[in-house]
Amino acid sequence: MLPSRQTKSFLMRRLREIGVEPDSRHGQNFLIDLNLVRLIVDSAELGPRDVVLEVGTGTGSLTTLMAPHASHVVTVEIDSNLYELAREELINFDNVTQLKCDALANKNRFAPAIMEAVGTALASTPDSEFKLVANLPYNVATPILSNLLLSEHTPTTMVATIQKELADRIVAEPWTKDYGALSVWIQSQARAEIVRVMPPGVFWPAPKVTSAIVRIQIDPERRAAIPDLRFFHQFVKSIFLHRRKFLRANVISALKRHATKEQVDELLSGMNFPADARTEQVSIETLLEFTERVRAVAPDWKL
Numbered sequence: 026m027l028p029s030r031q032t033k034s035f036l037m038r039r040l041r042e043i044g045v046e047p048d049s050r051h052g053q054n055f056l057i058d059l060n061l062v063r064l065i066v067d068s069a070e071l072g073p074r075d076v077v078l079e080v081g082t083g084t085g086s087l088t089t090l091m092a093p094h095a096s097h098v099v100t101v102e103i104d105s106n107l108y109e110l111a112r113e114e115l116i117n118f119d120n121v122t123q124l125k126c127d128a129l130a131n132k133n134r135f136a137p138a139i140m141e142a143v144g145t146a147l148a149s150t151p152d153s154e155f156k157l158v159a160n161l162p163y164n165v166a167t168p169i170l171s172n173l174l175l176s177e178h179t180p181t182t183m184v185a186t187i188q189k190e191l192a193d194r195i196v197a198e199p200w201t202k203d204y205g206a207l208s209v210w211i212q213s214q215a216r217a218e219i220v221r222v223m224p225p226g227v228f229w230p231a232p233k234v235t236s237a238i239v240r241i242q243i244d245p246e247r248r249a250a251i252p253d254l255r256f257f258h259q260f261v262k263s264i265f266l267h268r269r270k271f272l273r274a275n276v277i278s279a280l281k282r283h284a285t286k287e288q289v290d291e292l293l294s295g296m297n298f299p300a301d302a303r304t305e306q307v308s309i310e311t312l313l314e315f316t317e318r319v320r321a322v323a324p325d326w327k328l
């Protein structure tokens with residue numbers, strides 16, 4: 026049965042009862058189209074081996090739909106009032122761990138308590154798989170999706186509701202206006218697709234932007250083919266800071282103090298890049314190979 030707790034009237038009444046107004050700073054836009062809550066769960070194809078991380082418990086509507094299908098759900102909420110509200114809803118699930126904290130310790134790192142709870146759940150589930158399934162707060166969606174691919178527990182699948190603009194960047198191809206560091210970082214190790222585009226009206230309160238459900242499925246072979254994930258992540262981010270600029274200028278600026286202009290020119294000509302190559306046109310495959318050549322010349326490079 027779909028939960029009545031996620032209808033607009035229920036949410037408005039319940040939040041009013043506890044004296045809470047949705048807080049836009051924390052991206053508190055609740056999904057009120059119950060078929061879409063169900064679509065998020067279905068897209069994650071949850072099973073009894075799955076340990077799920079949900080960032081943004083909200084009222085617990087997505088959590089209650091996921092818990093019966095998964096081995097364990099770790100759900101995190103920054104807002105104390107919502108944490109308490111969800112606690113009442115989740116009290117009967119013994120496979121849900123509720124955490125009250127900011128999901129991010131800083132913009133590069135998850136809160137340690139989260140990885141600890143996920144690690145404990147993974148260790149107690151035979152043949153476990155780790156998945157992120159969430160209606161993400163939009164202001165932290167990028168660091169959450171990016172950082173999870175560098176954290177101590179890596180998900181096999183991430184299904185998330187995010188801003189459509191961000192979803193477009195995740196699935197973008199070279200030479201398009203949305204192609205950038207995030208497209209490269211995610212697609213270099215996963216298959217990414219937009220499952221559904223959603224108008225503002227399916228949320229309460231309605232956000233100013235269009236949203237989308239994305240599904241990102243890690244490809245273990247692609248991921249294993251990247252010898253140093255952190256180096257690749259950092260290097261791609263730095264050369265895509267000005268993606269329309271000439272690749273040469275971006276690489277010189279990224280590698281300053283670690284490689285001379287002559288070394289950069291040698292690296293670029295070794296890859297047969299034309300002199301006027303721009304960063305936005307370089308394919309992921311080529312970037313992977315180029316990064317390895319850079320790493321050989323400047324192994325200690327850090328920004």
Ligand SMILES: C[S@@+](CC[C@H](N)C(=O)[O-])C[C@H]1O[C@@H](n2cnc3c(N)ncnc32)[C@H](O)[C@@H]1O
Binds near residue numbers: 054055101
């Ligand atoms: C878009 S709402 C989703 C709520 C609920 N899962 C749903 O589907 O309706 C995002 C939730 O994330 C919470 N949140 C915002 N920033 C957070 C952060 N840094 N860490 C943990 N939770 C956060 C908000 O308070 C809010 O409840």
